[in-house]
Amino acid sequence: MSLSANEKTALFETLRRNDGAHFKLDQDQIIKQYTQLLYAANSIQWGLIALFLLLGLMAAPLAFDNSINQKLNIFWLLGVLLGAHFVSLGLWVLSFFAGQHRHSYLRTTMTAGLKRGAKWMQIPNIIVEAFIQIRFANTCGKWFLSRLMHSMWGAYLIGGLVSALFFLLTHQVHFIWETTLLTEQSFATLTQFFSIVPAALGLTVPTLQDISQSRLDQAAQPEAMRRMWAVWVLGCVLIYGVFIRLALAGLSHLYWLTTTRKRIKTVISDINRQTIHHTTIIDPDTLTKENDEPSNTPLKRVTHLPLNETYYLFEWTKPIPLALAATRYSDTINSAHDQQQYLRSSEPSNMIIDSTVSPDRGSLRFLKQANTTCQTYYMIGSPFQKDWQTALLKEGVLANNILELVE
Structure with a gap:
C-alpha cells in the first residue's frame, strides 16, 4: 500500500510539529510504520464488515419455521432484517446532527483503539498521533465512522438477503401473518405503506385480498401468491435496507476522501506559509530583546x-x-x-x-x-x-x- 507524495509531506511535517526529535528518524522506517498502521486500520474495517455479513447470514434463518408446515410470519422476517437497521439508522441521524460533542467522543474511542493496536505492533505513539491528525482530524473522523457503520449494516443486510433468498429457493414457504394486539386493518395499512416504493419500481405488491387471505387460519396459499409475497419481502429488504446503506456508505466514503485530501493540503499550505514567514519579514518586530525572553513562570x-x-x-x-x-x-x-x-x-x-x-x-x-x-x-x-x-x-x-x- 503506497502513500501519495502529498501525504508523505504532510506526515513528515506533522511529525516535525509534534516532536522534532522523532522527525530525525529514518524516513523509510517512518513510512513503513505509517503504512503498517494504515493497513491495520483497513484490516480492522474489513474484519468488522465480514463479521456483520456473517451475523446477517445467521439472522434470517431464525425467522423461518422449519416445521412441516413451512410457515413464515411476514413482518417477523422484516423485523429481524430491517428492525435493527432502522434503529441504527435513526441513531446515526441523531448523532450526525447532534453537534461536535458526540463525534469527538467517538473519535476519542477510535483513537484509543488505534493506540492499543499500534502498541501491540510496536509502532511509536508519535506516528499514531500523526496518523490520527492527518486522516481523522476535524470532519475526517466523522465521515470515516459514518462510512464504517453504513458498510457494516449494509453487509448485515446483504447477508440476511442472501440467506433468505437461498431458503426461499430451496423451500416451499407459506407466508402468513398473525397478531394479538393489532387489527387486520393495521396490518393492511403497514403493508401498503411498505409497498409504495416497490410499486413505483414496478414490483407486484399485495392487494387487500392477498393480505386477508394470508391470515394464519386461512387455507393453503396458491403458488402465485407465495411467489408474490417472496418477491415483496426480498424487495423491501433490498430497497429499504441494502440500497439505503450502500448509498450512504458510498456518500460517506466520498466525503471522507474529500475532507482527508483537504486536510493534507492544509498541512502542506501551512508549510508554505511558514516558509514565507521565515524568508520575508512582513511586519518587523519592534519589541526589545529584553521583552523577547521567554517567561520562566510555570503555568x-x-x-x-x-x-x-x-x-x-x-x-x-x-x-x-x-x-x-x-x-x-x-x-x-x-x-x-x-x-x-x-x-x-x-x-x-x-x-x-x-x-x-x-x-x-x-x-x-x-x-x-x-x-x-x-x-x-x-x-x-x-x-x-x-x-x-x-x-x-x-x-x-x-x-x-x-x-x-x-x-
Whole structure:
C-alpha cells in the first residue's frame, strides 16, 4: 500500500510539529510504520464488515419455521432484517446532527483503539498521533465512522438477503401473518405503506385480498401468491435496507476522501506559509530583546474546564480534547476567515491553543485583537508552550488567565 507524495509531506511535517526529535528518524522506517498502521486500520474495517455479513447470514434463518408446515410470519422476517437497521439508522441521524460533542467522543474511542493496536505492533505513539491528525482530524473522523457503520449494516443486510433468498429457493414457504394486539386493518395499512416504493419500481405488491387471505387460519396459499409475497419481502429488504446503506456508505466514503485530501493540503499550505514567514519579514518586530525572553513562570495546570462557557480551538491539528465533551465547544479557528468570524462576535469566550505549533506573527496579531473578548487561554502541548505564554504576556494578558490544560 503506497502513500501519495502529498501525504508523505504532510506526515513528515506533522511529525516535525509534534516532536522534532522523532522527525530525525529514518524516513523509510517512518513510512513503513505509517503504512503498517494504515493497513491495520483497513484490516480492522474489513474484519468488522465480514463479521456483520456473517451475523446477517445467521439472522434470517431464525425467522423461518422449519416445521412441516413451512410457515413464515411476514413482518417477523422484516423485523429481524430491517428492525435493527432502522434503529441504527435513526441513531446515526441523531448523532450526525447532534453537534461536535458526540463525534469527538467517538473519535476519542477510535483513537484509543488505534493506540492499543499500534502498541501491540510496536509502532511509536508519535506516528499514531500523526496518523490520527492527518486522516481523522476535524470532519475526517466523522465521515470515516459514518462510512464504517453504513458498510457494516449494509453487509448485515446483504447477508440476511442472501440467506433468505437461498431458503426461499430451496423451500416451499407459506407466508402468513398473525397478531394479538393489532387489527387486520393495521396490518393492511403497514403493508401498503411498505409497498409504495416497490410499486413505483414496478414490483407486484399485495392487494387487500392477498393480505386477508394470508391470515394464519386461512387455507393453503396458491403458488402465485407465495411467489408474490417472496418477491415483496426480498424487495423491501433490498430497497429499504441494502440500497439505503450502500448509498450512504458510498456518500460517506466520498466525503471522507474529500475532507482527508483537504486536510493534507492544509498541512502542506501551512508549510508554505511558514516558509514565507521565515524568508520575508512582513511586519518587523519592534519589541526589545529584553521583552523577547521567554517567561520562566510555570503555568497553572488544570484537568477540567468550567461548564456553561464558550470555547474555541486555535491553531488546532489534533483530535478534539475529551475535556470539551461536557462544555459549549463552539468552533475551530485555523484560517483567516475563521479569525474574522470570531472577531465579529462580541460574546465572551475562552481559547484553547495547540502549543505544539509555534506562534507566528499572523497568530499574534489575531490574539492581540481577540484579547478584548477572550477571557482565558488554555495551552495543550509542551514544545512551544513558553513561546505562546511569552507572546500572550506581551499582549497584556494577565498571567492568571494563561493555563495549561492536561489531557
